[in-house]
Amino acid sequence: MVEHDSSALDEVFHALSDPTRRAMLRRLSAREHTVGELAEPFAMSLAAASKHVKTLERARLVRRKVRGRTHVCGLNPTPLAEANEWLRFYERFWAGRLDTLEALLRAEDAATPTNTERKKRR
Amino acid sequence: MVEHDSSALDEVFHALSDPTRRAMLRRLSAREHTVGELAEPFAMSLAAASKHVKTLERARLVRRKVRGRTHVCGLNPTPLAEANEWLRFYERFWAGRLDTLEALLRAEDAATPTNTERKKRR
Numbered sequence: 128m129v130e131h132d133s134s135a136l137d138e139v140f141h142a143l144s145d146p147t148r149r150a151m152l153r154r155l156s157a158r159e160h161t162v163g164e165l166a167e168p169f170a171m172s173l174a175a176a177s178k179h180v181k182t183l184e185r186a187r188l189v190r191r192k193v194r195g196r197t198h199v200c201g202l203n204p205t206p207l208a209e210a211n212e213w214l215r216f217y218e219r220f221w222a223g224r225l226d227t228l229e230a231l232l233r234a235e236d237a238a239t240p241t242n243t244e245r246k247k248r249r
Numbered sequence: 250m251v252e253h254d255s256s257a258l259d260e261v262f263h264a265l266s267d268p269t270r271r272a273m274l275r276r277l278s279a280r281e282h283t284v285g286e287l288a289e290p291f292a293m294s295l296a297a298a299s300k301h302v303k304t305l306e307r308a309r310l311v312r313r314k315v316r317g318r319t320h321v322c323g324l325n326p327t328p329l330a331e332a333n334e335w336l337r338f339y340e341r342f343w344a345g346r347l348d349t350l351e352a353l354l355r356a357e358d359a360a361t362p363t364n365t366e367r368k369k370r371r
Binding site: 133134136137138139140141143144145146149152153156202204205207208210211213214215216217218220221 | 255256258259260261262263265266267268271274275278324326327329330332333335336337338339340342343
């Protein structure tokens with residue numbers, strides 16, 4: 128973890144802590160959207176949607192481009208890579224657990240005779 | 250993304266959006282700590298530290314065990330794996346960008362004669 132990125136990480140994780148904002152990012156991963164289009168699937172006002180978009184912009188997850196009179200939002204994946212980098216420090220813990228679980232299951236498989244083997248023994 | 254995990258993800262990302270809580274998790278990755286030990290490096294009261302620990306517990310990132318009269322906190326990495334899973338959907342975007350950058354650099358390398366080649370030409 129790079130310490131000077133701390134407040135940037137605060138903003139990114141905060142932006143991700145809301146299901147509407149996560150759904151907006153998912154839609155932006157397919158293509159660019161206007162704020163109006165982003166608001167559409169949710170039962171919310173344009174003002175409420177705009178507030179969510181602003182939180183995403185503050186976290187640098189969304190870039191707004193002005194095309195004539197339309198504001199178009201695009202996904203900026205870089206902060207997600209930074210969040211992922213922070214999380215990866217902990218990968219050894221869950222990876223370790225999965226390895227242990229896999230080893231246990233394999234040991235169990237080896238100790239249990241298969242159906243064919245059982246039949247042969249009869 | 251598993252939809253029914255949505256509120257769990259809310260809690261996890263919210264817990265991670267604070268530098269004190271991230272630092273607490275980092276310390277817990279080394280060994281278990283009491284709430285008092287977790288509070289120590291920060292200029293904060295035991296009550297304030299306890300509030301942070303409660304946020305981490307709500308996100309299931311910390312498990313508190315009672316040993317006699319002492320409460321010991323341990324790291325639970327599973328929710329971090331779930332957050333990582335959510336982020337990995339976007340890996341294609343930042344991975345794609347890095348691939349493009351790498352391809353550009355390689356193309357540049359191929360186009361630029363090496364020092365040895367330059368000497369041979371003289």
